[in-house]
Each structure stands twice: as structure tokens, then as C-alpha cells.
Amino acid sequence: MMRLAKIVKSNSHVDYVGRVIDVLDTDAPPSGSDYGFAQFVSIPLDGEQEVIGVIYNSLLANPDYGNYGPRLSPAADLSVLSPDYLNEQGVLI
Template identity: 40%
Template structure:
């Protein structure tokens, strides 16, 4: 990646909006539906292990909080209901929101953050930290897919490959912690040439999972 290469662009796909939090680094987002956005995400856009970002402003400076999709849940309030529906499908845009409440919810764990700076065609990560973000997100904040360039830059905060967040991620994602960490490692294999270091981290994650959690062997 060259210096000043944009990692965030105006045409990045927004996939969801924040609806609640489970803690400082653990958020729930609702995937956009047809009547929410002109361009709606497809299933592969919010798959397990998808890197994402959310922009926020802190003391007048714009930052990107970087995270990963670690879980999904389908919500169907009609399940188990008896009797006719209150509307037909062609009435969807003209009835109250409570009539059509089917949702796809995503669990998003924050991995770190980056300060943003202008770059030709978008914004770049001026500096990167894999520490726990100190700031909270807001309800309705938009969640967007992180580009490959952004994914690489985030994992080289000081020019060297790093996954300093992985202990926190395993704890926050609970039963899916090992799997989502391994998913990120596989993405890094495709984006970097640090195979030896990734092998070491993968062995450590698998060993800890097999001895402490019995999740991945």
C-alpha cells in the first residue's frame, strides 16, 4: 500500500446501523433492508468475520472505529402469531413500522480505532491503535464494510503486523471468539506475506481454545 492511499471512500457500502450495545466493545447492529437504503447489502457483505468500520467525531477530530462481525441473529416477531396480518406485501411502505419487523441483527466487536485524514478519493488512516476505543458509538451510527487496504493498514499500526486485540476479541465474542479470530487470520494470509507470524498466532489461538474452551481443535 502506498502512502496516502485512501482506505475509506464515499462509495463504501453501509450494511447496518447501531441499535444497542452489550458493553464498551460489543455492539448490535440491524442490517439495512430494501426500504431503508437505495443499495442494500447482500449476505456476503455481512458474513461472519467481515471487517467493518464506524466513523465518529471526538473533540472535533474524525475517527474510524474498526470492528468485526462475530455473530448474527434473525428476528421474526410473526413466529407463533395466529390470525391474518395487518397488511399485504404491496402495502409495506405505507403502514407503520411495527407491521413488518423482521430483522437481521449482527454482533460487532470493536478491535481498535484510527485517526482519519483526507486523501485523494477518500480518507486515509493517519494513525492506528489496536487498543480498546474509549468512546461509545451512538444509536443509528452507520456500519460500513472495511476495504482490503483499510484491513491491511489497521493490522500494521507501526509498520509491523499486529493482532493486539485478539485476547479481548476472544473474550467479547465468547463461544465464537476463536473462530472469528481464525477468520481474521485467514483474511490476513490473503492480504499480507507474514505467513510465519500468522502461523504462530493461529497455533496459540487453537491451543488456548482446545484447552480452555473446547471450541476449536
């Protein structure tokens, strides 16, 4: 079974939001076709039971959008000059 996302939010007891895992979480992140619209997904429970769901929406999250303040270094140099900088851009499903 391929791991697609981490649950990051619950809108209700039947509606969950997951953040698709990326290169910071694994060496082989899922491709876009793995979490496309109307794709069935499951979450394993105890024993042989699992919860089944359907991907019905997606959202690109970019917390840096609108942050036009001065930059001390270019984005490419941040991993060297600011190793504690977190890439918080992601895909939510």
C-alpha cells in the same frame, strides 16, 4: 464506503448489535456476503479516525414468529390495505 447497518443495541462498551439495512432504508441494500462471519467493519469518527470491529455473530429477528392469530388480509395485500404496517423482520449482526 458501504453502509451496512444501524446500531440498535449495546451489550457493553465494546459489544454492539446492528440491524442490517434493507429495502425500506435504501434502494441498494447490502448482500449477505457483505456482512458475513469474520468480516471487518468500521464506524467513522471525527476527522480521519474510525472504530474497527469484526462481525462475530448474526441473528434473524422475526417478531411475527408465534403470532398465529387471525389475519384480516394476506401478507401480500398488507401494503395496500394497511400501508402503516411495518416490516419488522430483519438481520442483526
